[in-house]
Amino acid sequence: MFNTSVYEKTSRVFSSNVRLSKRFLVAILSAICIAVIYIALLSPSSRGWESQCTDNRWTTTNPAEMEAAFLVPSQFTFLNLNTLNATTHPKERREHILILTPLKNASPYLGRHFELLDRLSYPKELISIAFLVSDTTDDTVQMLKEYADIFLNRPNHADRFHRIQVFEKDFHYELPEDKRHTYALQPLRRSVMARSRNYLLNTALNEEHSWVLWLDVDIVDYPETVLEDLMSVNVDVVVPNCLLKREDGQFWGYDKNNWQETEESLALQKDLDPDFVFLEGYWEFVTHRLLLIDMPTHLGKFAKFPLDGVGGTFTLVKAQVHREGANFPAYPFQHQMETEGFAKMAKAMGFGVYGLPGYMVYHTTNSS
Ligand SMILES: Nc1nc2c(ncn2[C@@H]2O[C@H](COP(=O)(O)OP(=O)(O)OP(=O)(O)O)[C@@H](O)[C@H]2O)c(=O)[nH]1
């Protein structure tokens, strides 16, 4: 016989068990939700730290170290930028210079590059060096770490550079070595170089720097006093004459991106599409500009000529020029891109751009 009271009792116990396990389930689900929300909103990776860190080979991925690195206390800073100048007394006034070099597969040149930097007569404690390495397949980054280790840890403090930084940013731009100087590919190549230079500049320039030197890694000779010499010219942007030392001992003009507009070159530009990019040193299109390498060299080292375009092999810039916004256009600006576009931009902003045909620096020979 069916016992109703037992049934009722059992069903009461059963339903209270169901209520209990429902509560348990709700509790578990809530705990899971809270954990998920914590992970999604509060964990380090959600604050963009992981992506920032993994961007950089040298940065730890250990969460505790990341916390320590990024959880710095909030800060207040007051800086009087009015006193930050680039003057003709750079050593006395302790003016810092930032030497910037974009790099790609540069390991064969790094030894000589650091040897020349080491020889500079400008005080090392006023020199910061920064590299931007892109799309590299050789051991450039490893070598830079080793050089940085040497030059930052020398026993004598006066022999140590102030700072060495290496940044890596890939643009996935691959071009066969034999096509690098092909005319039709130059706007694309120059646009990638412009982006590299802008990344480097925007990452490395800080409130210490009065001067910026753009220096290609394959410049193989220049005078020890080059920084003081170029600073003494006291103009916003200045370039020496970059020649190529040939194996037979002769010298040829190398950096054709240092130039002055002429009446003919300006007339030519009037009828062209604004997006047409002028390139120097190509028979495919004659620009009629006056190149620094063709200017008189017998007037002395410091005879200066106004320029409208510069290259990046060896270019000294008062940091103020970059700070005020002149950078490297990755698009056609007044028919120019990258370093030549930078010169055009600096001129448009009212800065002075000059070249010294009698002051020589030398590019490596193994160039097309
Ligand atoms: N970041 C970056 N640097 C590059 C790239 N290509 C060249 N570089 C670096 O930019 C500087 C100038 O490049 P070069 O290849 O010497 O250019 P160039 O002097 O016009 O050409 P060469 O006659 O072959 O020397 C050097 O320091 C190179 O290592 C690139 O795609 N990305």
Ligand SMILES: [Mg+2]
């Ligand atoms: Mg070169």
